[in-house]
Amino acid sequence: MYIQELALNNFRNYGEVNIQLDKGINIFKGDNAQGKTNVLEAIYLCATARSHRTSQEKEVIKWNEEAAHITLDVQKRTFNDKIDFHITQKGKAVAINKLPVAKLGELFGTLTVVMFSPEDLQLIKKSPKERRRFIDIELCQFNKLYYYALKQYYKVLKQRNNALKQYQQNPNPDMLDIWDMQYIEYAKEVIQRRSEFIQEINEVAKKIHANISGGKEDLEVVYEPNVLEANIEEKVARYRQKDIMTQSSSVGPHRDDLKFLINGMDVKVYGSQGQQRTVVLSMKLAELRLMQENLGEAPILLLDDVLSELDDSRQKYLFSYTENIQTLITCTGVEQSVWNSQKVGKLYNVVKGNIY
Numbered sequence: 403m404y405i406q407e408l409a410l411n412n413f414r415n416y417g418e419v420n421i422q423l424d425k426g427i428n429i430f431k432g433d434n435a436q437g438k439t440n441v442l443e444a445i446y447l448c449a450t451a452r453s454h455r456t457s458q459e460k461e462v463i464k465w466n467e468e469a470a471h472i473t474l475d476v477q478k479r480t481f482n483d484k485i486d487f488h489i490t491q492k493g494k495a496v497a498i499n500k501l502p503v504a505k506l507g508e509l510f511g512t513l514t515v516v517m518f519s520p521e522d523l524q525l526i527k528k529s530p531k532e533r534r535r536f537i538d539i540e541l542c543q544f545n546k547l548y549y550y551a552l553k554q555y556y557k558v559l560k561q562r563n564n565a566l567k568q569y570q571q572n573p574n575p576d577m578l579d580i581w582d583m584q585y586i587e588y589a590k591e592v593i594q595r596r597s598e599f600i601q602e603i604n605e606v607a608k609k610i611h612a613n614i615s616g617g618k619e620d621l622e623v624v625y626e627p628n629v630l631e632a633n634i635e636e637k638v639a640r641y642r643q644k645d646i647m648t649q650s651s652s653v654g655p656h657r658d659d660l661k662f663l664i665n666g667m668d669v670k671v672y673g674s675q676g677q678q679r680t681v682v683l684s685m686k687l688a689e690l691r692l693m694q695e696n697l698g699e700a701p702i703l704l705l706d707d708v709l710s711e712l713d714d715s716r717q718k719y720l721f722s723y724t725e726n727i728q729t730l731i732t733c734t735g736v737e738q739s740v741w742n743s744q745k746v747g748k749l750y751n752v753v754k755g756n757i758y
């Protein structure tokens with residue numbers, strides 16, 4: 403798939419902008435704070451229904467304006483989809499081919515993207531929350547069932563936590579039993595789907611990592627669930643008193659994590675910065691491959707300011723994956739030598755919220 407046309411209206415520092423994109427490599431070049439990342443953010447929002455850098459989506463509305471609007475024309479193998487994404491102070495609304503989407507989950511799969519930014523290079527060092535976010539965003543894009551299970555899980559978790567908060571004043575074990583039943587049901591589904599996904603991504607990332615490291619490093623991506631599907635009932639019951647005391651739920655996939663091993667050693671603890679970066683690159687490329695396989699179409703690759711962070715051989719490896727994949731690259735120009743060696747479809751200059 404590829405984006406043919408992108409239009410922004412009152413989105414971040416853009417007033418009105420409309421551009422046609424190339425099927426191949428598109429470069430957005432400009433000084434700092436001109437609006438390059440904002441373009442990628444708009445595309446990312448249309449694919450995942452959330453921003454990659456804020457949980458407060460109304461921040462994307464241009465200052466002193468009422469609403470922001472993004473329109474994308476996405477060309478698929480046999481048809482094309484038009485996505486309209488509207489953000490107001492009150493919330494967001496989406497239409498696909500002019501038909502409003504009732505649930506944001508219906509958007510998933512219309513446009514799929516893999517975003518790679520310097521913050522991703524910290525994936526290994528960051529908190530477990532970021533690694534869970536990585537799993538969730540990737541899985542939701544190609545597995546709607548996962549999205550619905552996850553959404554329900556967090557909804558029930560919130561209700562269970564509310565029940566725990568009220569428990570001291572109003573002890574009601576029957577009510578807690580009811581929440582537990584639902585919470586366990588969704589938790590099991592989330593754990594199962596995460597476990598399958600991590601097994602899949604592990605196989606692909608392992609091969610890629612072996613290639614990048616010239617066969618010297620064996621990567622293992624390990625799912626570290628907070629609780630196993632098989633003993634969740636027992637663990638939730640065992641922790642009930644503690645949960646009542648702390649007024650929060652201590653068991654469940656909201657506490658899951660991922661571990662990365664190279665030749666059996668934990669990269670977070672023992673890996674060099676270069677090794678950590680290579681693991682993240684392997685994971686991103688594995689993600690690209692899996693999406694392509696699962697959806698039968700290549701996703702769009704968004705590279706935000708990432709080239710200068712990678713050394714020559716890693717950059718080359720990354721580019722070897724961009725063939726037949728629409729790629730949008732933001733840069734300040736330092737990386738010119740890198741993309742000079744590639745066949746660039748379109749080069750845009752970004753200046754103060756204008757694209758030339």
Ligand SMILES: Nc1ncnc2c1ncn2[C@@H]1O[C@H](COP(=O)(O)OP(=O)(O)OP(=O)(O)O)[C@@H](O)[C@H]1O
Pocket residue numbers: 413414415416432433434435436437438439440441461462463464465707732734752
């Ligand atoms: N809601 C908003 N309304 C208007 N302008 C905004 C809004 N949010 C951010 N901006 C402006 O957008 C600009 C930042 O854009 P962006 O993050 O795309 O920069 P960039 O070109 O990618 O820069 P860098 O190279 O530093 O990453 C800043 O000038 C910021 O003030």
